[in-house]
Amino acid sequence: xxxxxxxxxxxxxxxxxxxxxxxxxxxxxxxxxxxxxxxxxxxxxxxxxxxxxxxxxxxxxxxxxxxxxxxxxxxxxxxxxxxxxxxxxxxxxxxxxxxxxxxxxxxxxxxxxxxxxxxxxxxxxxxxxxxxxxxxxxxxxxxxxxxxxxxxxxxxxxxxxxxxxxxxxxxxxxxxxxxxxxxxxxxxxxxxxxxxxxxxxxxxx
Amino acid sequence: xxxxxxxxxxxxxxxxxxxxxxxxxxxxxxxxxxxxxxxxxxxxxxxxxxxxxxxxxxxxxxxxxxxxxxxxxxxxxxxxxxxxxxxxxxxxxxxxxxxxxxxxxxxxxxxxxxxxxxxxxxxxxxxxxxxxxxxxxxxxxxxxxxxxxxxxxxxxxxxxxxxxxxxxxxxxxxxxxxxxxxxxxxxxxxxxxxxxxxxxxxxxxxxxxxxxxxxxxxxxxxxxxxxxxxxxxxxxx
Numbered sequence: 136x137x138x139x140x141x142x143x144x145x146x147x148x149x150x151x152x153x154x155x156x157x158x159x160x161x162x163x164x165x166x167x168x169x170x171x172x173x174x175x176x177x178x179x180x181x182x183x184x185x186x187x188x189x190x191x192x193x194x195x196x197x198x199x200x201x202x203x204x205x206x207x208x209x210x211x212x213x214x215x216x217x218x219x220x221x222x223x224x225x226x227x228x229x230x231x232x233x234x235x236x237x238x239x240x241x242x243x244x245x246x247x248x249x250x251x252x253x254x255x256x257x258x259x260x261x262x263x264x265x266x267x268x269x270x271x272x273x274x275x276x277x278x279x280x281x282x283x284x285x286x287x288x289x290x291x292x293x294x295x296x297x298x299x300x301x302x303x304x305x306x307x308x309x310x311x312x313x314x315x316x317x318x319x320x321x322x323x324x325x326x327x328x329x330x331x332x333x334x335x336x337x338x339x340x
Numbered sequence: 341x342x343x344x345x346x347x348x349x350x351x352x353x354x355x356x357x358x359x360x361x362x363x364x365x366x367x368x369x370x371x372x373x374x375x376x377x378x379x380x381x382x383x384x385x386x387x388x389x390x391x392x393x394x395x396x397x398x399x400x401x402x403x404x405x406x407x408x409x410x411x412x413x414x415x416x417x418x419x420x421x422x423x424x425x426x427x428x429x430x431x432x433x434x435x436x437x438x439x440x441x442x443x444x445x446x447x448x449x450x451x452x453x454x455x456x457x458x459x460x461x462x463x464x465x466x467x468x469x470x471x472x473x474x475x476x477x478x479x480x481x482x483x484x485x486x487x488x489x490x491x492x493x494x495x496x497x498x499x500x501x502x503x504x505x506x507x508x509x510x511x512x513x514x515x516x517x518x519x520x521x522x523x524x525x526x527x528x529x530x531x532x533x534x535x536x537x538x539x540x541x542x543x544x545x546x547x548x549x550x551x552x553x554x555x556x557x558x559x560x561x562x563x564x565x566x567x568x569x570x571x572x573x574x575x576x577x
Contacts, residue, residue, distance in 0.1 A: 140566050141452060141535045149564060154404035156566075160431040164573060190412055197385075212430075231571060238431040238572035248567045259542070260570030261438060263429040264551065266520075266536035269527045274454045285452050288404070289412045290503045293383050294453060295356040321382050323412055 138214065138288030138326050139242040141265045143281050148335075149244055152328055153223035153251060155179065155230070156240040157213040164237055165209035170209050171235040176200070178233060179215040182226045187215040188325020196320050214326040220247055224254040231255040283335050287322035295337070296321075305340035341383055345369040347393040354394060357386045359503065360455045368567065378455055378503045402497040405458075409502035425506040426478050429539045430570045436576035438539050443516050443550045446537030447523065449468035456532045458484070459498040461505045464534070465491035466560075467526045471518055476508035479486040498574065506537075513540075513550050519556050 139154045155176045159165035159336045179187050180200055188194030192206045217223040222241075230239060241248045245262075252259045268275070275281060276294040284290075300314035309317070315332035319325075343354075345433065348369040355363045362376035363383065370393075372383075383389075384396045399407055407414045409424045428446060429438070438444040447464060450456030461481065468475075469491030475482040486494045511519055523536065538561055540550030551561050 137426050138565070140537055140562075141448075142564050144564075146563060156430060158427055158430040160434050160572065161425060163431070163434045213542040225457075227569075231569075235571070236435055238427075239569045240430050240566050241569050242564075242566045244563050245565045245567075248565055250565065252569055257569050257571060259567045260433040260575075261429050261539060261568040262548065262551075263444075263537055263539045263566040263568075264554075265564065266538050266554065266559055266561060268452065268533050268535050269523060270530045270533040271454075271527075272533060274531075276453070281452065290359055290451060290453050291380060291412070293357060293359040293361075293382070295358070295361065299356040304563055321386065 138324060140263055141268070141285050141288065143278070144329065146244065148282070148331065150184045150247070151220050152243055152331060153220060154218045154242040154326060155215045155226070156242065158238045158240070159209050159211070160238060161210050168209040168237060169207045171237055172209075172213060173204060174233055175230060175235060176203065176213055178226060178229045179213070180228070180309070182217070182222060183219045184215045184318060185328055185330050187213070188323065189213050189266035193323060194319065194325030194327075196316060197323070212324060214324045216326060216328045217319060218328065218330045220250070221280050224251050227251040228255045231257055237286050241279070279335060279339050283318065283332050286327045286332060288326065289324070291320070291321045291323065292318050292327065301336050301339035304336050311336045341372050341377055341379060341381065342395050342397050343370050343372055344393045344395060345371060349391055350480070351390060352381050353388045353390065354386065357383050359453060366454050374505075376501065377406070378410040378501055379403065380410040380503055381573050394405050400499050405484075405497055405500050406502055409505050424480060424504055425508055426476060426535070428508065429566055429568050431572060432539070433570045433575050434572040438510055438541060440541045440543065441513055442510045442540070443513055444510040444537070444539030445508070445519060446539070448535040449505045449507065449538065450502065450532055451504045451535045452533070455501055455503050456505060457499055458493050458503045458505065460532050461507065461529055462491065462493040462498060463530060464526055465507060467491070467494060467522050468509065468519070471522055473509045473511065473519070476510070478507040479506065481505050481507060501572065516550065516553050518556060519560060
């Protein structure tokens with residue numbers, strides 16, 4: 136599942152966002168990987184991500200660090216979102232120095248994602264691009280809503296909830312951050328960028 | 341998912357949470373259209389019902405597929421991977437699934453946000469099978485294709501509706517145009533959307549031949565990408 140690939144937004148809006156995904160591979164390096172996964176998680180959390188989570192346990196809002204650590208298994212995906220390219224480069228250097236031996240995806244604008252690898256002295260292995268959305272595009276919500284909706288690759292954040300949260304922000308029932316966190320609860324794996332969503336919700340409100 | 345109508349107070353709190361608009365309020369209660377519901381579990385996990393009227397029933401075949409392809413915490417037993425596809429590019433440094441000279445495709449039917457039926461997915465798998473595509477064996481969807489030579493999907497599941505189903509395969513770079521032309525022809529007949537994933541390896545010179553190929557054919561690969569950093573071990577080059 137390509138959680139972060141089809142994120143939509145302007146180059147300016149996506150410029151600082153970097154997502155990391157740690158994925159042990161079943162039958163290759165997942166056995167006994169729990170300690171390495173915890174090390175990855177600790178590097179992430181110590182650097183103050185915008186959001187993080189384990190797609191089997193939950194995200195920072197629904198589970199939190201302790202519950203994620205208690206339930207770590209060798210087969211999982213750990214996700215983390217950063218909104219600061221310089222910080223993301225530092226984080227990835229720490230990940231590489233930790234020498235975990237588990238696969239890590241760096242996702243973002245191509246030059247930024249490659250820049251993280253270069254800063255850590257790593258020659259990237261493979262790349263996945265999106266060729267966009269095809270088919271009956273009349274079924275899609277408006278572009279701004281879509282920018283928020285595509286932050287959850289599993290499609291668990293509904294367009295109607297995004298509109299409802301934008302209404303709550305407009306009518307001052309919620310702050311933009313509170314509304315973004317309400318949306319983030321449903322993106323189980325923690326890949327939803329609450330800071331970027333808050334900015335977009337203000338525009339939608 | 342089910343709403344216990346005797347308990348429901350028709351407060352409408354749950355309505356906006358459904359990603360596929362399956363919940364509506366009729367008279368004095370809300371109900372979930374069972375044809376539209378994809379069993380993603382969002383309404384249940386949201387815990388917004390003040391009287392706990394939303395329940396997660398035990399599913400039976402073939403409805404279980406809705407949960408498998410829509411609820412990310414449901415695990416596909418064969419690969420142990422939660423969700424609807426393989427690890428695709430994420431672990432390519434240790435699986436070697438995609439080699440230099442190859443392009444991996446993921447056709448994510450129903451993404452973003454519209455959902456899809458397996459009947460719609462079959463429209464695409466049949467078109468791809470006609471050009472000789474070999475579907476990824478470890479993908480959950482492939483196990484539901486009854487005839488990989490024709491792309492036909494099991495008859496008993498065709499009307500099941502899911503959030504996303506991913507058709508995965510790879511082809512040599514030279515065949516990228518053939519695949520994209522097939523997708524282009526097929527998209528007009530589909531009453532859903534799909535997102536296209538395009539996976540490749542950089543050349544030994546650092547260039548991206550598959551990306552250049554897509555551009556030559558008139559397609560514009562996204563600026564936003566996923567990079568497999570190559571820090572997994574044992575590494576396959």
